[in-house]
Amino acid sequence: MDGKTRLGRIIVSRKGFFTVDAENRLIVCAACTRLRFEKKEPLCGDFVEFEDNGDGTGFITDIVNRKNSFPRPPVANADILAIVIALSNPEPDLFYVDKMTCIGVKAGVETIIVLNKADLKDPAELKGIYEKCGFPVFLTSAAGNTGVNELRDYLTGKVAVFAGPSGVGKSSLLNAMFPGYNAEVGELSQKIGRGKNTTRHIQLFKTPAGGYIADTPGFTSLDFERFDLMSFEELKNSFPEMAEYMPSCRFRKCGHTKEIGCGVVSAVEAGLIPKSRHESYVKLFEILKNKDKYKYKTD
Ligand SMILES: Nc1nc2c(ncn2[C@@H]2O[C@H](COP(=O)(O)OP(=O)(O)OP(=O)(O)O)[C@@H](O)[C@H]2O)c(=O)[nH]1
Ligand SMILES: [Mg+2]
Ligand SMILES: [Zn+2]
Known part of the structure; x- marks a missing residue:
């Protein structure tokens, strides 16, 4: 040097x-x-x-060599991926959330779910779904200033990336946790009920107690199509809640979608794996199978 x-x-x-x-x-x-x-x-x-x-x-x-990185939001060397959703306004899109959890799991980063706008709707259903899959779930209301201290304490000393659709309250939450931060907060569009992409760029904010928090611009479902989420072979390992049931599948090359004797399908039927998560898995299975048709053989 x-x-x-x-x-x-x-x-x-x-x-x-x-x-x-x-x-x-x-x-x-x-x-x-x-x-x-x-x-x-x-x-x-x-x-x-x-x-x-x-x-x-x-x-x-x-x-310098990265310990990890995400394609969306494009950030490197994170300790925690915080997927923020609003319980209402905008309405939660679980396929979006599940694609985001895949990004976190694939990168090997601790992935947490933040259910914001808890002042607007009962969180029980969504909380149940993601806790069952082993993701830590936080309930917050940036508007009512509830659950904010617990989340801030959990992130102390870590590099945490806040990601999620526009308008769910990512910037509002950062302001509630760190009053000196002053991130710009936007209104929701009345016409389409979505955020207006108020945050335009990614910023790492050094927190008073050590560590960093990254505010990121919300992105849409369409953005997922612009990059390779994962390969077909990686898909099975991107849903951690399936792992303990895969060894009991009758066929070694089971796709875990609707096969006879599939341990995962049985676990879904028994209510051990949330239905919505398996639906997301099947959707991704179809997308990736077609995309990688010439690269991967499935039978
Ligand atoms: N009722 C309620 N409204 C909230 C809450 N948190 C944020 N909001 C409102 O939601 C709207 C969007 O908030 P932002 O913080 O700009 O959302 P964002 O996720 O940063 O959005 P982008 O920067 O566009 O990605 C604003 O009108 C906030 O006042 C909450 O906990 N409850
Ligand atoms: Mg924002
Ligand atoms: Zn199976």
């Missing part, structure tokens, strides 16, 4: 520029041509080497 090369962490990624935190000094960097040529895209949360121009700007020259 020559005198000018330094190490820091990307805390903001915005329109091709990266704000790097290096010992509490913020340097706005572009990625060097070689990284762009090699299609190595720096992500929020990355530790990077950069050339410091000395005037608050610089060039990222290398990315």
Whole structure:
């Protein structure tokens, strides 16, 4: 390393520029041509080497090996993925939530479910579904300031990424947990009952007790189609609640959708695996099977 090369962490990624935190000094960097040529895209949360121009700007020259990363939201080196849903307004989309849990499980990151807007609707059903699958579930109301301290305490010292559809209250929750944060909060569109994508870029916020929280822009179901969620072979392992029932399937190559003698299907019928989760699994099975038709053989 020559005198000018330094190490820091990307805390903001915005329109091709990266704000790097290096010992509490913020340097706005572009990625060097070689990284762009090699299609190595720096992500929020990355530790990077950069050339410091000395005037608050610089060039990222290398990315330190990541312990993990997500395709959506594009963040690296997280400890916790917090999937935020509103119990109502906007209405929960469980297929969306289940795709998000797959992203967390595949990345090997602790995945938690935050049921926000608990002031609007009884959480019992959704709480039951995700607790049964082993995900820690938090009930919050950013508006009523309930459940917020428990969530904040759980995240202390960790790098936690808040993800979920637009309008569910991700930024509101961060403001409720950390009053100095001041994230912009948006109204819901009256016409379509969805958020208006108020948060436009990803930002890591250093919390007073140590650790980071990442606010991210809400994304839609359609966004999932723009990247490879996982391969067909990885799908079975992306639903942790199925693991204990798979060994009892009659056929070794069981797809766990509707096969005779399938341990997973029996567990769904017995109420041991939530029906909605298995429906999401079957939907993904069909999508990935067709996508990977020429790569993977299923029989
Ligand atoms: N009733 C109720 N409304 C809430 C709660 N939390 C947030 N809201 C409202 O929901 C709307 C959207 O909140 P945001 O915090 O901007 O949502 P977001 O998830 O950050 O949305 P994007 O930045 O667009 O992805 C705002 O009108 C908030 O006031 C809550 O717990 N209860
Ligand atoms: Mg927001
Ligand atoms: Zn099976």
